[in-house]
Amino acid sequence: xxAICWFGKEDIRVEDVPDPEILNPRDAIVQxxxxxxxxxDLHLYxxxxxxxxxxxxxxxxxxxxxxxxxxxxxxxxxxxxxxxxFPIACGRCHxxxxxxHALCDxxxxxxxxAEQAFGYSPxxxxxxxxxxxxxxxxxxEYVRVPxxxxxxxxxxxxxxxxxxxxxxxVFPTGYQAADVAGFEPGSVVAVWxxxxxxxxxxxxxxxxxxxxxxxxxxxxxxxxxxxxxxxAEVLNFEEDPILDALRELTGGRxxxxxxxxxxxxxxxxxxxxxxxxxxxxxxxxxxxxHALRQAIMACGKGGTVVIPxxxxxxxxxxxxxxxxxxxxxFKMGQTHVHRYMDTLLDTVKNGDVDPAFIISxxxxxxxxxAAYRMFQHxxxxxxxxxxxT
Amino acid sequence: xxxxxxxxxxxxxxxxxxxxxHEDEDPGLEVVRWGSILGGSALLAYGFLRRNRITxxxxxxxxxxxxxxxxxxxxLVDRSFKRLALHTGTTDSVEIAxxxxxxxxxxxxxxxxxxxxxxxxxxxxVDTVERMDxxxxxWTVRLPTGVHLSWRAEIVDERQNELIAWQSVQGSDIYNxxxxxxxxxxxxxxxxLHVRILYRPPAGKVGARIASFLQSVQDLYVREDLRSxxxxxxxxxxPTTRGQPSARSHRQNGRMxxxxx
Ligand SMILES: NC(=O)c1ccc[n+]([C@@H]2O[C@H](COP(=O)([O-])OP(=O)(O)OC[C@H]3O[C@@H](n4cnc5c(N)ncnc54)[C@H](O)[C@@H]3O)[C@@H](O)[C@H]2O)c1
Ligand SMILES: [Zn+2]
Ligand SMILES: [Zn+2]
Numbered sequence: 307x308x309a310i311c312w313f314g315k316e317d318i319r320v321e322d323v324p325d326p327e328i329l330n331p332r333d334a335i336v337q338x339x340x341x342x343x344x345x346x347d348l349h350l351y352x353x354x355x356x357x358x359x360x361x362x363x364x365x366x367x368x369x370x371x372x373x374x375x376x377x378x379x380x381x382x383x384x385x386x387x388x389x390x391x392f393p394i395a396c397g398r399c400h401x402x403x404x405x406x407h408a409l410c411d412x413x414x415x416x417x418x419x420a421e422q423a424f425g426y427s428p429x430x431x432x433x434x435x436x437x438x439x440x441x442x443x444x445x446x447e448y449v450r451v452p453x454x455x456x457x458x459x460x461x462x463x464x465x466x467x468x469x470x471x472x473x474x475x476v477f478p479t480g481y482q483a484a485d486v487a488g489f490e491p492g493s494v495v496a497v498w499x500x501x502x503x504x505x506x507x508x509x510x511x512x513x514x515x516x517x518x519x520x521x522x523x524x525x526x527x528x529x530x531x532x533x534x535x536x537x538a539e540v541l542n543f544e545e546d547p548i549l550d551a552l553r554e555l556t557g558g559r560x561x562x563x564x565x566x567x568x569x570x571x572x573x574x575x576x577x578x579x580x581x582x583x584x585x586x587x588x589x590x591x592x593x594x595x596h597a598l599r600q601a602i603m604a605c606g607k608g609g610t611v612v613i614p615x616x617x618x619x620x621x622x623x624x625x626x627x628x629x630x631x632x633x634x635x636f637k638m639g640q641t642h643v644h645r646y647m648d649t650l651l652d653t654v655k656n657g658d659v660d661p662a663f664i665i666s667x668x669x670x671x672x673x674x675x676a677a678y679r680m681f682q683h684x685x686x687x688x689x690x691x692x693x694x695t
Numbered sequence: 696x697x698x699x700x701x702x703x704x705x706x707x708x709x710x711x712x713x714x715x716x717h718e719d720e721d722p723g724l725e726v727v728r729w730g731s732i733l734g735g736s737a738l739l740a741y742g743f744l745r746r747n748r749i750t751x752x753x754x755x756x757x758x759x760x761x762x763x764x765x766x767x768x769x770x771l772v773d774r775s776f777k778r779l780a781l782h783t784g785t786t787d788s789v790e791i792a793x794x795x796x797x798x799x800x801x802x803x804x805x806x807x808x809x810x811x812x813x814x815x816x817x818x819x820x821v822d823t824v825e826r827m828d829x830x831x832x833x834w835t836v837r838l839p840t841g842v843h844l845s846w847r848a849e850i851v852d853e854r855q856n857e858l859i860a861w862q863s864v865q866g867s868d869i870y871n872x873x874x875x876x877x878x879x880x881x882x883x884x885x886x887x888l889h890v891r892i893l894y895r896p897p898a899g900k901v902g903a904r905i906a907s908f909l910q911s912v913q914d915l916y917v918r919e920d921l922r923s924x925x926x927x928x929x930x931x932x933x934p935t936t937r938g939q940p941s942a943r944s945h946r947q948n949g950r951m952x953x954x955x956x
Contacts, residue, residue: 311942321942329939330932361942378931396930400798400885412930418919430934442939450939453930 308695309363309446310674315353316682318364320672326442326450331378334454336388340467341368341445341671343681343691344475345501345569346616350435351678354570354592355618357419357436365445366392366432367474369467370695372458373448379455388458389470390451391478391643394430394441397456401429408640413453414439423619428640445674447695459647462655468692469654472502472661476690478646480506480567481513483614485646486637487563489515496520496552496561496604497538498597500528502664502690503614504567508536509659516563520555522548522597524573527687535663543574543600552604560606568597569615575599578623585622592619602629613638667691788870788895789909793918794888797925801879801886804928805856808875817924819916820909831864834871844868844905869905870895890921 311321326335344367349355372386382388394414395407402410410429414420416436420427423437430452433443442450451458461470480503487495495516497504500523508519521538523529529540541551552561570593575582578596585591598613602625605611611634629636653659666689669677677691797804807813811824811832822835827847835845846867852860852874860874873892880887896905926933 307940309940309942313942319942323940323942326940327938329935329937332930332932359941359943363941394934396926396934398798398929398931400796400881403798412926413934415934415936417922439934440936442936442941446940452934 307447308671309442310365310671312350312358312362312364313360316351316679318351318675318678320674321361323363323446325448328374328376329450330452331376332453332455333376334372334379334382334451334458335374336368336370336390336444336449336451336458337373338368338370338444338447338449338695340370340471341365341693341695342471342474342476343367343445343674343677343693345503346434346475347678348682349570349616349618351682352571354586355435355437357440359436359440362433362435362440363442363446364433365443365449366434367471367476368432368444368449369461369471369474370444370449372454375454381455382458382460386458387461387467387470389461389473389647390432390444390449390458391647392431392434392475393428393640393643394432394439394452395456395644396453397644402456402644405642405645407642407644409642416440431640445671445693447671457644459651462651465651465654466662468662468665469660470651471692472506472664473643473647473650473654475641475643476502476664477506477510477650477659477661478643479503479614479641480508481510481646481650482641483507483565483567483612484510484514484516487511487565487610487612489517489563491515492517493562494518494520494556494559495563495565496522496601497532497565497567498522498572498601499567499569499615500525500532500540501567504565505532505536505664506661507565507567507614508532508538511563511565512537513653513658520552520561525684528689531664531689548600549604556606560604560609562606562609564601564605564609564611566598566601566611566613566615570594570617572596572598582622591622593617593621595621595624599623599625602634605629605632605634607632608634610635610637612636614641616640664690665692669693671695787906788893789906791873791890791892791894791909791917793890793921795921795925796880796885796887797928798885799928800883801856801877804886804888805877807924807928808859808877809853817920819920832861834863836869846871869897888921890917892917 307323307325308320309323310318312318328335347364350358350364369389372382372384372388374384375382393408395402395410396412399411408429413430414427415430416439417427420437430439430441432441433445484507493516495511497507497519500521504521508521511519519538520541521532522541522543524542524544529542532538533540539555541548572594575594575596582591582594586594601611654661666687667677669691671693674693677693680686680688681691811826814824815821820836822837825833827833830850831847833845833847835843837843846863846869848861848863848871850859851862852858856877858874858876862872863870871894876889878887894909896902923933
């Protein structure tokens with residue numbers, strides 16, 4: 307089959323690889339119909355996530371049709387159209403029992419390595435480095451899905467493959483960011499980053515009762531989308547002094563909730579940018595956390611900083627004093643996609659949200675490498691690429 | 696023999712490890728790149744072992760303690776290993792300790808461990824455990840050099856759903872004692888499992904080699920063994936990527952697999 311494989315920094319190729327096979331009784335094989343490129347994939351593409359190996363198959367956002375199931379999978383059969391959550395979860399451990407599927411105890415074959423890096427191991431993830439399990443990803447014609455009896459969800463009639471594809475990761479990720487913030491009536495929310503995750507965070511914040519949402523980015527077309535399609539007030543960090551503007555817009559109180567949907571490769575940062583870039587290049591720091599720093603400084607007293615943006619290792623100059631003195635709460639982590647799947651499928655089915663609104667490009671899988679480049683540079687107003695097999 | 700399962704562990708294993716020359720003594724360390732990002736020693740091991748099979752290391756008798764420091768293989772052989780061999784006149788005991796929580800009731804976990812036949816399934820470094828009578832059993836451990844060590848062990852304490860403790864009888868190749876303790880948590884829905892095994896190899900260079908092998912067992916195997924046990928008890932299978940596709944040839948495939956098998 308054809309698959310998009312990682313060969314190094316900014317070096318990905320479409321390769322012919324063997325078809326996947328059932329390896330465990332709870333596995334299924336999915337024939338992929340559509341698969342997306344995620345902002346998280348860019349961190350791999352740019353070489354910032356350790357323990358990738360040449361030849362690894364990429365991709366954690368995919369939908370398709372079941373073609374085969376292992377003997378323990380009773381709830382699915384060949385022909386079922388499914389969306390697959392990007393974290394791999396056993397469904398039976400303590401964390402899965404708590405609906406914290408991205409923290410599953412039993413799905414990372416390289417848990418020992420993650421334990422050394424993080425203390426305890428998170429769940430495995432499709433196509434997201436050996437630290438996260440080394441699973442072959444879904445930017446391919448077929449993919450093996452472990453614990454298929456708890457992950458893949460049948461796509462109801464009336465929901466398209468493209469809509470469902472947004473539920474593999476980005477919609478639930480934006481939704482979780484808003485959900486864990488715990489809004490109160492009148493809550494003002496600021497969202498850094500108007501990529502797919504940021505846009506869904508804005509939409510979800512309104513769904514979950516936020517009073518006002520202010521969105522921050524520097525790409526005009528994305529800011530436009532945030533305003534016109536998600537209903538946010540917008541700030542451009544290249545033009546507006548963000549801290550002052552947020553203070554002004556909130557009557558001097560600051561936002562109650564700050565959502566960081568940018569991650570480890572933020573732009574801007576002024577005086578500290580050269581410093582972070584140099585350190586990141588030398589591997590002394592694993593991110594350029596400008597947006598995170600700003601979110602912490604901007605957050606109002608007693609507020610909550612939510613971090614769906616991905617960070618890998620060590621960060622410098624996080625204003626801990628500000629966080630401490632203002633009594634902030636931090637929420638972060640990979641998304642417990644399984645937790646939100648049914649709710650969000652309903653939201654889509656009811657027509658409350660059409661998550662396909664973020665899709666900007668549709669290309670065949672074999673054009674994947676060019677699409678990665680386009681998404682990396684955000685050329686041609688690229689917001690979300692969907693690839694067809 | 697610790698009769699109280701929850702007393703804090705002594706650090707005999709630590710002490711044995713300390714005899715390995717400290718990395719500061721060796722100016723020629725090769726630190727693998729990822730290590731500086733995450734500071735995780737396993738990542739050092741990862742960078743190191745992608746070039747060297749773990750079985751080779753075990754064969755060299757130096758084990759994971761050195762691998763974890765990211766020392767290149769030639770240096771390992773030329774200097775550190777020699778120094779290791781020279782530094783070890785007598786032999787300290789090696790302590791293996793691990794604990795984890797399994798989302799199953801205590802009686803289920805206890806009955807699995809009570810059946811000695813099951814032990815080689817969960818403790819990979821143990822080759823066989825044969826039951827001789829009610830309280831005595833014969834244990835065999837296979838070293839990577841092909842040498843077998845064996846001893847007879849006697850159950851010295853056994854408390855239903857709480858504790859199983861054993862000790863080698865006199866005249867064994869290697870002195871050994873250990874316990875497994877069980878404690879229900881989360882209103883009995885889960886069980887905390889604590890395992891501690893102490894080996895005291897014979898003195899001398901051979902003993903030192905055995906000790907360093909066992910030390911590596913501690914670092915790389917026992918925790919993984921318990922994890923596999925937990926995975927089987929909870930998820931009914933062990934997560935794997937062995938046999939999945941990639942754009943690597945078969946021979947190159949799965950450095951991670953080479954590492955753990
Ligand atoms: N937690 C999770 O489970 C999860 C899931 C999916 C994605 N993510 C992460 O979320 C982040 C965003 O993903 P995406 O797909 O939306 O990516 P994306 O690259 O499309 O969007 C990032 C946006 O941030 C903007 N940005 C850069 N610097 C900024 C700054 N200083 N201030 C404000 N905005 C800034 C960029 O212009 C861009 O529009 C990534 O880090 C991704 O890895 C996390
Ligand atoms: Zn994603
Ligand atoms: Zn689980």
